[in-house]
Amino acid sequence: xxxxxxxxxxxxxxxxTAVCMLVLGLVIAPVDAVQGQAQRLMYVHVPAAWVxxxxxxxxxxxxxxxxxxxxxxxxxxxxxxxELGTGLTALAIALGMLWGxxxxxxxxxxxxxxxxxxxxxxxxxGYLGVRGLADxxxxxxxxxxxxxxxxxxxxxxxxxxxxxxxxxHQPPTVxxxxxxxxxxxxxxxxxxxxxxxxxxxxxxxxxxxxxALALQAPxxxxxxxxxxxxxxxxxxxxxx
Amino acid sequence: MAHAVAVARREVALEAxxxxxxxxxxxxxxxxxxxxxxxxxxxxxVLRTVAPxxxxxxxxxxxxxxxxxxxxxxxxxxxWDLLRSVVAPGTLLAGKLAAMWxxxxxxxxxxxxxxxxxxxxxLPVAGMAAGALGSFGLxxxxxxxxxxxAGAQRRAAxxxxxxxxxxxxxxxxxxxxxxxxxxxxPWLALLVAYDLVTLAVAWAVYPxxxxx
Amino acid sequence: MTAGWEWVxxxxxxxxxxxxxxxxxxxxxxxxxx
Numbered sequence: 001x002x003x004x005x006x007x008x009x010x011x012x013x014x015x016x017t018a019v020c021m022l023v024l025g026l027v028i029a030p031v032d033a034v035q036g037q038a039q040r041l042m043y044v045h046v047p048a049a050w051v052x053x054x055x056x057x058x059x060x061x062x063x064x065x066x067x068x069x070x071x072x073x074x075x076x077x078x079x080x081x082x083e084l085g086t087g088l089t090a091l092a093i094a095l096g097m098l099w100g101x102x103x104x105x106x107x108x109x110x111x112x113x114x115x116x117x118x119x120x121x122x123x124x125x126g127y128l129g130v131r132g133l134a135d136x137x138x139x140x141x142x143x144x145x146x147x148x149x150x151x152x153x154x155x156x157x158x159x160x161x162x163x164x165x166x167x168x169h170q171p172p173t174v175x176x177x178x179x180x181x182x183x184x185x186x187x188x189x190x191x192x193x194x195x196x197x198x199x200x201x202x203x204x205x206x207x208x209x210x211x212a213l214a215l216q217a218p219x220x221x222x223x224x225x226x227x228x229x230x231x232x233x234x235x236x237x238x239x240x
Numbered sequence: 241m242a243h244a245v246a247v248a249r250r251e252v253a254l255e256a257x258x259x260x261x262x263x264x265x266x267x268x269x270x271x272x273x274x275x276x277x278x279x280x281x282x283x284x285x286v287l288r289t290v291a292p293x294x295x296x297x298x299x300x301x302x303x304x305x306x307x308x309x310x311x312x313x314x315x316x317x318x319x320w321d322l323l324r325s326v327v328a329p330g331t332l333l334a335g336k337l338a339a340m341w342x343x344x345x346x347x348x349x350x351x352x353x354x355x356x357x358x359x360x361x362x363l364p365v366a367g368m369a370a371g372a373l374g375s376f377g378l379x380x381x382x383x384x385x386x387x388x389x390a391g392a393q394r395r396a397a398x399x400x401x402x403x404x405x406x407x408x409x410x411x412x413x414x415x416x417x418x419x420x421x422x423x424x425x426p427w428l429a430l431l432v433a434y435d436l437v438t439l440a441v442a443w444a445v446y447p448x449x450x451x452x
Numbered sequence: 453m454t455a456g457w458e459w460v461x462x463x464x465x466x467x468x469x470x471x472x473x474x475x476x477x478x479x480x481x482x483x484x485x486x
Contacts, residue, residue, distance in 0.1 A: 205475055
């Protein structure tokens with residue numbers, strides 16, 4: 001039963017933390033005076049964005065590790081991290097839009113964090129797209145590793161440029177995206193629990209996915225095909 | 241160094257012989273500027289306001305078709321392997337980079353000229369400096385991704401996805417530097433940083449890309 | 453105050469769907485292979 005004890009432990013703790021997050025975020029944390037109930041979306045939006053960026057850092061580390069070691073296990077870890085990261089980036093953007101619409105009346109704002117997150121989604125998509133192009137696993141791994149590293153250098157550059165750009169065109173304070181004006185302890189607790197829950201859930205799914213990818217890897221010898229076995233027939237015969 | 245020049249001259253010769261390069265994108269640039277003029281309406285203030293951003297948008301979008309040509313000629317003639325085994329990675333990168341810079345700079349110059357004529361935009365000196373600097377960083381990005389996708393089938397779909405985010409700083413800084421009433425010096429400094437970072441990363445990863 | 457709760461349910465519900473979906477998808481190669 002406990003063939004993968006670490007994985008199961010992480011999953012169990014993740015589940016407990018998730019329940020705590022729901023209770024804290026939906027019930028215990030007070031409603032924000034300015035933004036209303038919709039502010040509770042912060043407790044899922046921020047964790048999603050956090051894990052998306054964390055996954056991207058994992059992609060960088062595993063990509064470098066692959067290029068140095070040329071062991072495909074690092075490539076599998078990079079792939080698992082990128083898949084998680086892409087999904088969570090998309091989720092973070094969707095949640096941000098669901099939060100922004102009732103609070104600021106707009107679906108989107110040209111805020112540096114939002115733009116950078118959207119760019120990150122593009123970079124992730126390119127990364128995953130490059131993975132499937134060749135038949136050779138090492139070719140795919142090499143291309144993907146380069147794209148991952150180049151992307152990781154690029155994202156902060158993009159973020160910095162957009163921050164500068166927005167600094168020139170300051171939006172009015174009311175419209176500036178962000179958390180509630182003053183963050184109460186219960187809100188902070190809900191937020192940190194959310195971050196913990198998302199991180200643990202991501203870690204659990206990451207471990208599972210890496211294991212699944214390793215099982216799929218073509219390392220085993222193919223079994224002999226029955227059709228290749230010669231059929232021996234015995235016929236009565238003998239000297240005429 | 242001499243080899244890099246030889247590689248660059250070869251790229252120009254290929255271009256003259258009719259490969260996909262500036263010759264392909266020049267009509268695109270013209271079409272884009274004309275359509276923008278029509279699409280954005282005829283009010284001169286509007287056109288003048290969007291002109292700097294439009295120029296860089298056009299340049300960025302031509303980077304994708306241009307990147308397809310980074311190794312297309314060698315692949316068609318089946319000599320990519322030969323070139324890779326004979327020429328050092330740094331040299332190959334330098335040559336291709338120089339040629340790509342020339343194409344992107346030409347694209348930018350054409351777009352900027354059309355913006356001045358068709359959209360009545362004014363082009364400050366800082367804008368021209370930005371043109372040269374931004375197209376260099378963009379050239380680095382284009383050459384790297386063009387090489388990443390050497391020999392791949394779904395190139396056309398993936399190239400924009402890869403190139404556009406990487407080119408965003410050039411777009412942003414280039415547009416701001418060309419906009420009147422904006423202090424251009426910080427943006428030019430950003431472009432220099434962008435160029436240096438792109439060059440360093442390209443130089444670091446190019447040997448890996450040439451393995452096969 | 454019900455105003456705003458529908459956005460919260462939408463967001464939390466979407467998150468739950470995404471996590472459940474990914475949990476199912478990532479475990480595809482593992483079923484039957486404890």
